[in-house]
Structure formats: structure tokens, C-alpha cells
Amino acid sequence: MKTEDLVSVLATGVEAIDPKRTARRHLLAITGGLLGALGLTGGILRLNPMLSYLVVEPMFWIRETYCAALALLGFAAVTRLARPGIRLGFVPVGVVTVVMVMWIFAATVLLRAPAQNRSHLFFGATAAVCPFLIALVGVPLFIAILWVLRGLAPTRLRLAGAAAGFAAGSLGALVYSLHCPELAAPFLGTWYLLGMLIPTSLGAWLGPRLMRW
Amino acid sequence: MQLKEERLRSLLTRGLVGDASAYHIFLSELTAHLRSFVRRRLSRLPEEVEDLVQELLLAIHNQRHTYDPAQPLTAWVQAIARYKLIDLLRRRSRTNGLHDPLDDDYDLLAAADGDAAEARYDLAKLLQQLPDRQRLPILYVKIEGGSVADAAKRTGMSESAVKVGIHRGLKALAEGIRSIE
Numbered sequence: 001m002k003t004e005d006l007v008s009v010l011a012t013g014v015e016a017i018d019p020k021r022t023a024r025r026h027l028l029a030i031t032g033g034l035l036g037a038l039g040l041t042g043g044i045l046r047l048n049p050m051l052s053y054l055v056v057e058p059m060f061w062i063r064e065t066y067c068a069a070l071a072l073l074g075f076a077a078v079t080r081l082a083r084p085g086i087r088l089g090f091v092p093v094g095v096v097t098v099v100m101v102m103w104i105f106a107a108t109v110l111l112r113a114p115a116q117n118r119s120h121l122f123f124g125a126t127a128a129v130c131p132f133l134i135a136l137v138g139v140p141l142f143i144a145i146l147w148v149l150r151g152l153a154p155t156r157l158r159l160a161g162a163a164a165g166f167a168a169g170s171l172g173a174l175v176y177s178l179h180c181p182e183l184a185a186p187f188l189g190t191w192y193l194l195g196m197l198i199p200t201s202l203g204a205w206l207g208p209r210l211m212r213w
Numbered sequence: 214m215q216l217k218e219e220r221l222r223s224l225l226t227r228g229l230v231g232d233a234s235a236y237h238i239f240l241s242e243l244t245a246h247l248r249s250f251v252r253r254r255l256s257r258l259p260e261e262v263e264d265l266v267q268e269l270l271l272a273i274h275n276q277r278h279t280y281d282p283a284q285p286l287t288a289w290v291q292a293i294a295r296y297k298l299i300d301l302l303r304r305r306s307r308t309n310g311l312h313d314p315l316d317d318d319y320d321l322l323a324a325a326d327g328d329a330a331e332a333r334y335d336l337a338k339l340l341q342q343l344p345d346r347q348r349l350p351i352l353y354v355k356i357e358g359g360s361v362a363d364a365a366k367r368t369g370m371s372e373s374a375v376k377v378g379i380h381r382g383l384k385a386l387a388e389g390i391r392s393i394e
Contacts, residue, residue, distance in 0.1 A: 019278070
């Protein structure tokens with residue numbers, strides 16, 4: 001087939017693109033993933049019975065802000081990497097800033113604490129399971145975001161996969177925090193971050209395998 | 214180049230809301246730029262040039278919903294072209310390692326090449342291999358130029374099934390080109 005004939009075939013009867021329809025599909029997928037994450041947290045892990053007491057703690061809101069900020073940055077990265085020719089922009093600097101602020105905060109907390117309390121501030125009671133549970137809660141979100149990305153056109157597949165994992169992991173951490181009893185900054189800066197990085201590395205591996213077009 | 218960018222962008226924007234003649238002009242004018250872009254980068258694989266141009270046209274068409282009209286058109290097209298070019302070179306690198314380095318400058322619209330040729334693979338043949346629910350809608354609407362309603366009547370499919378068939382069929386064609394070595 002001649003190239004000019006192909007051009008004619010493509011242009012003939014071309015349908016209008018409805019951006020709202022695409023946006024609706026994406027919103028539906030992410031809502032589904034979020035409901036899945038809430039279902040895992042509420043149904044299997046159970047909400048923290050102390051939640052009504054925790055919400056008056058400033059550290060509770062610092063933790064929620066930390067997870068929400070990273071989730072917003074994760075979704076900003078996904079949206080940008082999903083379309084050809086859009087650069088990451090402020091996203092890497094944003095992620096590094098949020099993590100650095102948490103680490104400086106964590107270091108201050110550790111330095112000010114009496115030596116015998118430091119190990120508990122760092123490990124809490126749940127360090128051994130926390131990263132894996134965050135990754136688990138993020139699974140429905142991860143699947144939803146990968147599905148959305150498959151319908152778009154990422155050109156940097158490894159990075160797009162990693163961004164999908166990071167967005168799923170950080171939003172997953174926000175949902176998981178409704179179950180989690182830990183509020184110490186050193187814990188959040190380590191085990192929460194590790195939990196987000198599990199789906200991130202999985203995404204970097206899966207990206208080139210799942211998102212080719 | 215700035216004028217060209219503006220012109221192509223406005224043609225594509227009109228195409229995205231269903232203006233088929235503007236979209237036709239957009240694709241034809243873009244083809245010459247794509248060919249020149251590809252030819253300069255595949256100077257050692259000249260027989261591959263037209264194949265890749267056609268693959269790019271299909272990719273641009275299939276992914277046109279990812280173009281944000283606020284974004285420079287050149288950046289969008291060039292990212293797709295680079296992605297497909299790297300994909301091709303990666304597939305070819307098993308047989309030979311000869312290719313020209315990829316540079317990052319935005320020179321897509323700097324040159325045009327209207328010297329068309331035929332691709333080596335035959336899209337018409339690939340089309341024959343598609344299942345009827347994709348092949349017939351493409352044949353009736355995209356090749357014969359009939360309406361979606363007409364194609365729905367002739368195939369006994371619903372109108373939305375005809376649209377889905379066209380969409381999936383063109384994606385399958387793009388996949389089909391990729392798998393030809």
C-alpha cells in the first residue's frame with residue numbers, strides 16, 4: 001500500500017475524540033483501585049480501633065500529608081509520562097524535597113530522644129510487616145494505573161512503570177495508614193518509603209513488558 | 214518552522230473534533246516531515262524508511278487521543294517518532310548494529326521529503342488477516358468511505374461495535390507491522 005493511500009484510509013470518516021470520555025474511564029479505574037485498597041484495609045487488616053484518638057495528634061496529620069503529597073507527585077508523574085513529549089518537570093525535585101523534609105524531621109526526632117527510645121522510634125511495633133502491607137494495599141491501585149497507562153502512549157516505559165508503582169504505593173500508604181498505629185517520623189521516613197518503593201521497582205520491571213505499543 | 218508548527222497544530226486540532234479533510238491535510242503534510250526525519254536516521258537501512266513512515270502514521274493516528282492541544286505538536290510527534298525508531302533499531306540490532314546515533318534536537322519540521330515510495334509489507338494483506346468484526350468496518354468506513362451507520366447495517370453490528378472494530382483493527386495493523394521482521 002502506498003503511503004498516500006494509508007493517509008486516505010486513516011483520514012476517511014475520522015471520528016471526533018472525546019477527551020471527557022477518556023477522563024471518565026480513567027477516573028472510574030482509579031476509583032475502582034481506591035475502593036479495592038480501602039476494601040483490603042477495612043476488610044482484611046481492619047481499621048485502627050484507636051483512629052478517633054489518633055486524629056487529634058498533629059503527627060497523624062503530618063503522616064497523612066506526607067503520603068498524600070507523595071501520591072499527588074506520583075500521579076503528576078504518571079499523567080506526564082503517559083503522553084509522548086511531556087517532560088517530568090517539577091516531579092523529581094518535589095519527591096526529593098518531601099522525602100528530605102521527612103528525613104530531616106526524623107533525624108531531629110531521633111537526636112532529641114533519649115537513647116533507649118531510639119530503637120522504638122525507628123522500628124515501632126510493625127516494621128517487619130509495614131512495607132509489605134503497604135505494597136499489598138497498593139495492588140488494586142497498581143493494576144488500575146497500569147491499565148490506564150496501557151490505553152495511553154508512554155514512551156519511557158521503565159520510568160512510566162516506576163511512576164505507576166510509586167503512585168500506587170504512596171496512595172496505598174495513605175489508605176493503609178487508616179490501619180497503621182505508627183506515627184513516629186523515623187518510622188514513616190523508612191518503612192513507609194520502603195513500602196512505596198516495592199511497587200515502584202516492580203513497575204520499573206513491568207513497564208517495558210506491559211506497556212509496549 | 215514556527216509557522217509550520219502552528220499550521221499543523223491547527224489542522225490536527227480540527228481533525229481531533231472530526232474534521233476529516235483538515236486531518237487528511239495534516240497527515241499528508243506531516244508524512245513528508247516524517248519521511249525526511251526517518252531517512253536521515255536510517256541512512257544505512259534505506260529499504261526500511263517507508264515501512265517506518267507508515268508505522269509512524271498508524272501510531273500517530275492510534276494515539277491521537279494523547280495529544281494535548283496546549284502542548285507543542287513537534288514535541289509530541291517527535292517523541293512518538295523517536296520511540297518507534299528506537300523500537301525498530303532494537304529489533305534490528307539482533308541482525309546488525311549499524312545505525313546512526315539519535316540526536317535530541319527538535320528538527321522534525323526543518324525538512325520535508327515528498328518522495329514517496331511503497332512500503333515493503335502490504336497493509337492490504339495485513340488487513341485481510343484481521344477478523345471480520347475489525348476488517349469489515351475498516352473496509353466499509355475507512356476504505357470505501359461509507360458512514361458508520363451504513364457499515365452497521367451492512368455488517369449487522371451496532372454502530373458502537375463498528376467504531377470499536379475500526380479502532381481495534383487499526384491497533385492490530387500497527388501490531389502486525391511491528392511483528393514483521
